[in-house]
Amino acid sequence: MADLTSPLAGPDPTVGDLLAARPHLSMHALDGLVLEDVPLNAIADAVGTPTWVMGAATLRARYRRLAGAMRDAGLTPSIYFAVKANDHLAILQILAAEGAGADVVSGGELRRARAAGVPASRIVFSGVGKTADELRLALAEGIAHVAVESAEELEILSALAVAAGRTARITLRVNPDVDAGTHEKITTGLSTNKFGIPYAHAADLYARAVDLPGLLPLGFSLHIGSQIVAMAPYRAAFARVAGLVRAVRARGLPVELVDCGGGLGICQRDEIEGSPAALAGAIRAELGELDVRLAIEPGRWLVGPTGVLLSRVILRKAGFDGRPPFLILDAAMNDLMRPSLYDAWHGILPLSARDAVQPVESVNVVGPVCESADSFGQGRTLPRLEDGARVALLDTGAYGMVMSSTYNARPMAAQVLVDGGRWTIIRDRQPVEALWAADRVPDWVGPAPAGD
Numbered sequence: 001m002a003d004l005t006s007p008l009a010g011p012d013p014t015v016g017d018l019l020a021a022r023p024h025l026s027m028h029a030l031d032g033l034v035l036e037d038v039p040l041n042a043i044a045d046a047v048g049t050p051t052w053v054m055g056a057a058t059l060r061a062r063y064r065r066l067a068g069a070m071r072d073a074g075l076t077p078s079i080y081f082a083v084k085a086n087d088h089l090a091i092l093q094i095l096a097a098e099g100a101g102a103d104v105v106s107g108g109e110l111r112r113a114r115a116a117g118v119p120a121s122r123i124v125f126s127g128v129g130k131t132a133d134e135l136r137l138a139l140a141e142g143i144a145h146v147a148v149e150s151a152e153e154l155e156i157l158s159a160l161a162v163a164a165g166r167t168a169r170i171t172l173r174v175n176p177d178v179d180a181g182t183h184e185k186i187t188t189g190l191s192t193n194k195f196g197i198p199y200a201h202a203a204d205l206y207a208r209a210v211d212l213p214g215l216l217p218l219g220f221s222l223h224i225g226s227q228i229v230a231m232a233p234y235r236a237a238f239a240r241v242a243g244l245v246r247a248v249r250a251r252g253l254p255v256e257l258v259d260c261g262g263g264l265g266i267c268q269r270d271e272i273e274g275s276p277a278a279l280a281g282a283i284r285a286e287l288g289e290l291d292v293r294l295a296i297e298p299g300r301w302l303v304g305p306t307g308v309l310l311s312r313v314i315l316r317k318a319g320f321d322g323r324p325p326f327l328i329l330d331a332a333m334n335d336l337m338r339p340s341l342y343d344a345w346h347g348i349l350p351l352s353a354r355d356a357v358q359p360v361e362s363v364n365v366v367g368p369v370c371e372s373a374d375s376f377g378q379g380r381t382l383p384r385l386e387d388g389a390r391v392a393l394l395d396t397g398a399y400g401m402v403m404s405s406t407y408n409a410r411p412m413a414a415q416v417l418v419d420g421g422r423w424t425i426i427r428d429r430q431p432v433e434a435l436w437a438a439d440r441v442p443d444w445v446g447p448a449p450a451g452d
């Protein structure tokens, strides 16, 4: 299944095309590929590969662009960064310093956000299956609101709040049954998806929430999916929620907040990146007259383009029966899972300027993991790369490291943060021994046979 937001029609973007769409990256004759002001080869020399690299200045600039576009439209939504996209403490702290709060989906994310210094009053908690312990944590912390995703959860949270002697500020997450036009595995606003409360039940459930003890209903949340670059689905979903707000108010119930969720998409292949100004326009057009506080929960748009995954060609292996060669990288699906899971298209740029100008060829770019799904792209048009050549996989700042695993006993890659001309390792490469450090072997298993 192709990533529908990265249609595979038309030739692959060239090295020049990829650079032109990403002003934080540049190619220099001697230094090669540079992120902000740091040559990526210098990082690979010192830290090795695979290594994730994020650009802090790029991240701040994107946050300011998004907040600025909202302000320009006369909106001042609370901006809750979707921690699931990239949960590194340094990233959360940079965004918190810019004024962002956090949208979390687990007790772990809640605690991560708190560890990064995000005030509890700037944390919202979504998710279809929150445990009682997680809800108790949210109550104890006194977070901004819990987005309740079912009638069942509403009753449970009410009881937990009463037991804890607390009041839970809540929104109801509505499933507006709108097609976000994105990949089926990352759409969330269809009635066939598990997320949210069916639109037709939302008004009655809101009335129930007002009656239940321990709850303070503030309004509604929605989130229709991820990597959305067109505004029509947003407009349709916001219009549905505006209708709900009016219907609920007509029943005499107060509504003060609409949380519009995240989902704004980025340029991965040759899409036009989702526009913050257009999103602000859609929010204003559909919700602007309602006299509600607004919130948004961007993830990918903020962090996706700011990150690259550095890798190295382990081996150039001849293709079978005249088919394209395989470029076997030292990064794999356990590091960057998106191509395997969603057939997502990520740009690939050589780190060396000399490699970048080699004649192009068609290649299958794969990792060394023992799965045929371990592929970064079949039939990709790339400058010819030899063994040892380094590359950057682009736009991997969102849903990259956070979705990594250690499959095939591959330690988690290192992470580096660039800020203008300086750079720092922000997570060491996992030592291989750490992979079995938590294993416990019962005595009754017996020793391994003696040998050499």
Ligand SMILES: Cc1ncc(COP(=O)(O)O)c(C=O)c1O
Pocket (backbone or CB within 6 Å): 082, 084, 085, 103, 126, 127, 223, 225, 226, 227, 261, 262, 263, 264, 297, 298, 299, 300, 301, 398
């Ligand atoms: C409730 C909620 N809010 C926000 C987001 C962030 O989405 P994105 O990274 O596409 O902006 C997600 C993830 O899709 C989500 O589930």
Ligand SMILES: N[C@@H](CCCC[NH3+])C(=O)O
Pocket (backbone or CB within 6 Å): 084, 186, 188, 226, 227, 338, 398, 399
């Ligand atoms: N993990 C997905 C996004 C899912 C967003 C969470 N609802 C991706 O990489 O595109």
